[in-house]
Amino acid sequence: MGRGFRSIRSRLFLLFLCCMCSMVILVSLLYYNLTLSIIHTKIKDIAEKNISQTAGLFNLLLEGYNSVTKSLNSNFELARLLQESISNPAVAVMNERMITNIIGAAYYSRNEIEGIHIITNSGKVYSYEKRFAGVIDINYTHTEWYRKLQASSGNMVWLGLYSKSPLNTMQEDTVFVFGRRLYDLTDHKPIGILIIETDPAPIMGALSNASISPNSRVYITGNMNKVIATTDMQKDKGPDFSLLLKPTTEEPIIVEYYTDQLVVAAKTAMADWTIYGLTPMQDISAEIVQTRQYLVIVVLFVVILSTILASIISRNIASPLKLLIREMKKMERGNFNGSVNVKSFEEINMLVSSFNRMVHRMDELIERIKLSSVSEKNAQLHALQSQVNPHFLYNTLDMIYWMLDEKGNERLSHVVLSLSQMFRYSSNWEEASLTTLRQELEQIRHYLTIIENRLLDRVHTNIQVEEHFLDVILPKMTIQPIIENAVKYGLEPLDRPGTLHVYTQFEKGKLYIRIEDNGEGMDDNKLELVNRSLRDFTSMNIGSKEQSLRRSIGLQNVDSRIMLMFGEDYGITVESKQGIGTTVTVAIPAPIAISVKGDE
The missing domain is CATH 3.30.450.20 (PAS domain)
Known part of the structure; x- marks a missing residue:
């Protein structure tokens, strides 16, 4: 069987033509038999009447x-x-x-x-x-x-x-x-x-x-x-x-x-x-012969017309599919920039539209993976640049901790120990860029130990997270940048004690980690600017992104890494009222087992 016969165009052509010819022949035979019966009946009636x-x-x-x-x-x-x-x-x-x-x-x-x-x-x-x-x-x-x-x-x-x-x-x-x-x-x-x-x-x-x-x-x-x-x-x-x-x-x-x-x-x-x-x-059949000739002419005409229609219909169906196959072959070679533009049957148009959306989505995903990789590499580079012989720094901090502990300066020793643990956590990117909520919260506790000592108990922290949410996976260094911003811009400028509340909520398969403070907050213009900058991250060019990463691992960096890892339905949202405080919500997916516990 030739390759041409296996094509959808050839098969549609033959299928349509066979169906049309079969129907025409069947209808013609039925019409011929009916006409034959009518003629015989009419002749019989005439003969009976005449005799x-x-x-x-x-x-x-x-x-x-x-x-x-x-x-x-x-x-x-x-x-x-x-x-x-x-x-x-x-x-x-x-x-x-x-x-x-x-x-x-x-x-x-x-x-x-x-x-x-x-x-x-x-x-x-x-x-x-x-x-x-x-x-x-x-x-x-x-x-x-x-x-x-x-x-x-x-x-x-x-x-x-x-x-x-x-x-x-x-x-x-x-x-x-x-x-x-x-x-x-x-x-x-x-x-x-x-x-x-x-x-x-x-x-x-x-x-x-x-x-x-x-x-x-x-x-x-x-x-x-x-x-x-x-x-x-x-x-x-x-x-x-x-x-x-x-x-x-x-x-x-x-x-x-x-x-x-x-x-x-x-x-x-x-x-x-x-x-x-x-x-x-033969005299009786004269009218039947004439009818048969008429049917033969009609059948030939319909067969020719069916052939033309079958060719047109098969071409209209096969041509968009050929274009689609050609673009798919380009995609196999790594070209995700093409798209198919056709106007055909509704089902084919839907198929082409789905293909175009898939190609566009794959191109976006590849770009996100590239950005995510660049982001992680830059974060690692930034962490490495901030290290000065980390093992020497760890050992020196440990030595200071033991010296302070021997002298009984317990408070300062805890600060040094927390600083040492933070350095170890933030600089260790070799194993993985992912961590658990448990490890993130542990890092936050070290950070808050230093902050509470530095601000002389002007910041009080309340962390409420259910045990079954502690093993949820999230990007490394997700919560600490948010805590830093809450302390630096929300609580530190206050002339009164401030409160930092960290808790979780589960809703419709998503885990929401909320960091809430009662600091100065933001006005509406600044809040809108912050939220818009979070979602405009994907439209930024690579150069500007690298420049931003060199400055800090801020909210944009956290939001983009969450979105690139889990999709556009996840990330950071900010709510704030001037003089009342700010709430930053981190949305990440929750595994099925944890979702079941959350529903319970």
């Missing part, structure tokens, strides 16, 4: 033809004339003319009748037709149609389409033939047969009504599936009707889809006929 109308037209047409035959069969005058045996030629001619007139009246009752023939039992033929009257086939008695009429019991016999007249040898036009056996209604005995020939146009017109496409073929079948009439010009290539379903009384109309054609069938009420309509599936 039903065709059967109805046949019934009406055959009902009319049946009425003509019934009118002749029920004519008593015609029955009498057909049975009379007259020897007088003149009377015979008159009777024949009367029979012809009766037949002629029936002939003109319907326009499509081509000829009416009556054959009596004696073999006498009476005809009324438009052309070639009286030319009768002498062998008619041997024909099938004659046998059918003779075998009937007075019911209508539908003989079907004939390519020419079955009785008149000179009539060669296609005709539709039907008839019945005539009976004397008085004694119900047969007197002859009636055969009527009609123009097949109404029959063929009714058949064409069952067609639903130009290539549809319609058939009328009778007994033994014999074709009575059809619109198919190639009669020899007709279907095998024995394989097709036949309508029944319960289901008079049948519509079935076969492999290559749609077949619809219906029964006629007047005759025992079945009407079949056969339509090729």
Whole structure:
């Protein structure tokens, strides 16, 4: 698998494109199947309606033809004339003319009748037709149609389409033939047969009504599936009707889809006929093919559009990520000054913003570490510069202490001992720059011993710190500079005794060490200047910071070391009122175990 395929842009492109194409293909298939079902249902309804109308037209047409035959069969005058045996030629001619007139009246009752023939039992033929009257086939008695009429019991016999007249040898036009056996209604005995020939146009017109496409073929079948009439010009290539379903009384109309054609069938009420309509599936599928072509065009268009959209979306998502990766590689090489500026999706914008904040934060942390390191080194340098052969100084101070102790000057010996301990603590930076609150307070007690002796008990100290807070870690030389400032600027100028109160408070995971005095305090302007100088330390340049450290390890130094070590949420705050006193609060993090004890 190539590297390009593993990229987020390539995968987003393929994912979006596959999803879009899958949805389009699925929707297209569903639409195609639904359309196919609708078209089939519509065609089925049309075919069923057409075949039903065709059967109805046949019934009406055959009902009319049946009425003509019934009118002749029920004519008593015609029955009498057909049975009379007259020897007088003149009377015979008159009777024949009367029979012809009766037949002629029936002939003109319907326009499509081509000829009416009556054959009596004696073999006498009476005809009324438009052309070639009286030319009768002498062998008619041997024909099938004659046998059918003779075998009937007075019911209508539908003989079907004939390519020419079955009785008149000179009539060669296609005709539709039907008839019945005539009976004397008085004694119900047969007197002859009636055969009527009609123009097949109404029959063929009714058949064409069952067609639903130009290539549809319609058939009328009778007994033994014999074709009575059809619109198919190639009669020899007709279907095998024995394989097709036949309508029944319960289901008079049948519509079935076969492999290559749609077949619809219906029964006629007047005759025992079945009407079949056969339509090729390719004619039915013409609209389906058109729909399929339309869907193919739509699918291709949507695929092209999806490809363009997938490319645009994948590029919009991948481009910001590429910029982000490029900046991350720069950061790996140690360059923390870069930033990514993009306008993309909200989530990517949030990711880029978080990355920029992280880089900025890391740059700040590195700068703080540098400042912290410089601060500690300078503090160590300052302490070293203030040392003059520390071991010699320690030994000398110890010697002075023992000499004073031998002479009984206990007060001065304590001062010398405290001074010696302070020198040892402040000058020992080799082991670590961190200490505990316990050690810081011990150093403060040494310092206050010297101050109380120097000021002749004008300063009273009260230290209240819980035992479980004494092991909290904090930067070395954190509290002493604050005590020095409180004594020097707050309590020493007083003309009255002063009090210095050191205590701790725990709140929300933070330990607050408060150094409170009742000295002169500060006005609001000076207080604001002090607090602003504490927080402006990080914006100071290195040169000015080094100059400040060379002068003293003051409040700014303490605040900056706490902030660089623990973060911006920790450090020093100062509160003061002119003439009332000053409170300096040191905020440092408390370990979890100590936090639990503090909550208790």
